[in-house]
Amino acid sequence: MTKNNIENKEFEGERPLYAMHGLHLNNVTIHAGESALKECSNIVCENCRFEGKYPLWNTINFKVHNCLFTEGSRAALWYSENLEMTDTIVEAPKMFRDMKNLHLNRVKLTNAQETLWNCQGIRLENVTADNADYIMMHCADIEIDNLVLNGNYSFQYSKNIVIRNSILNTKDAFWETDNCTVYDSEINGEYLAWNSRNLRLVRCHITGTQPLCYCDGLILEDCTFGADADLALEYSSVQGNIKGHIVSIKNPRTGNIAIDSVGEIIIDNNIKAPADCKVIVKNDKKCV
Template sequence: MKLIKDKEFEGERPLYGSHDIRIENVTVHAGESALKECSNVEACGCRFEGKYPFWHVDGFRISNCHFTEGARAALWYSKGLEMNDCTVEAPKMFRDMDGLKITGVTLPNAAETLWHCRNIELKDVKADNADYIMMHCENVRIDNLVLNGNYSFQYTKNVEIHNSVLNTKDAFWETDNVTVYDSVIKGEYLGWHSRNLRLVNCHISGTQPLCYAENLIMENCTMGEDADLAFEYSSVHATIKGNVTSVKNPLTGRIAATGYGEIILDEYKKAPGDCEIVTV
């Protein structure tokens, strides 16, 4: 593997088409596509300032690197990424990628990040300003994510999340097969139009959660006082510790909670309209 160390590059495609290289303490200044069409690349202690540095890359490991805001859309159309202990200020990271393992990464400007990606592992990640993160992704496993941003995880499939804090409205819309364990989810309109959403030992807050959901399962969860008008037109099986502020027109299934502030079953109830609502 060729070593490139203590260098600076700029302009268009300075390392285009490189294979089997390791770059250390390298700065890539303004320009485009520094490492396009490369394979088997290691980057350690580097700084990326120009646009699109890693496109169409097959197999790369990035550690202790800094992507400035100017390095927008830095990693697209690539596969086989391991990223550790990096700071990513650039928005629109990770598009149309397969095989990502991201650990100990901070993304302070994570808008439109992780779109159309597959086979993703995230651990110990913090993402701020993360509107529309993780759209149309598949086969995702997450542990200890702190997320601040709206419209997250829309249209995702086969997602498993553990030990996370998600401050996000309109999360998990139109999703398939998502399970969240031991997490806090704060935000309005959670999980609308989802299919097979399962929440285990989670705390839910925000108005009108979990409506229009198909085969929603909640196990040993709690709900905040602002989580009102829940479960409208959903098929649901839920066990909830504590009170639910209000339940509105669930479609079918069973809801068991300590108590209810209000149960609304009005003229807009839809068939079958046979959801069992019990106090335990």
């Protein structure tokens, strides 16, 4: 894959390695400047430090291992394809925009604000993302395993998502998403998944007020709800089996819900047609 080795070097300024191909960078520092490796291909970066802006734009086929992207390298990876990033710390915001086919494993994103926008073919494994407001907007074809996410408004307008074994601390998550499945995860935050389509939650624990409202095609399989998860499922179409207790369910639009126990089922004049959702309270042996 690589032809030319560059080791123990420092670069700065405008485009010092512009449009080069077949490089292996080891222990290289990219100081302040712009577009250090723009329009490159077949690049390996190991043990490197990135301080300047936009270093890897329009890059094709590249590997990043054991590197550091400082805050100054904001917007470092845009318009690029075929990235493998491992054991790397990213301190810069606004990373990964308009990209295709990216795989992150054992990566820490310490300032993930507005990161991963308009990307296709995303695979995350063992990733932590902090300060991650608006992460992963307008993305598609996403596979995630063991993500710890701290940041609001995540996954908005994204589609074709599978998430496993993750902890998502995020208000307004999954708004307007299409075709999302979450397995064995904890989802904490208010107003979960409003206006989503074909969301499936399997063995998940959900906290936060007013979850899962205005959903179309919602499926809940053996999920549990926290003590603050009230006024759930308003105006949603849902097929669900809920374990344990839920504080309150309000005006589910249609479908079937089986639940162990519920504090209150609110059906009022504002319920939307067809207004035929059946709620079976198993411990009380009642059907509403």
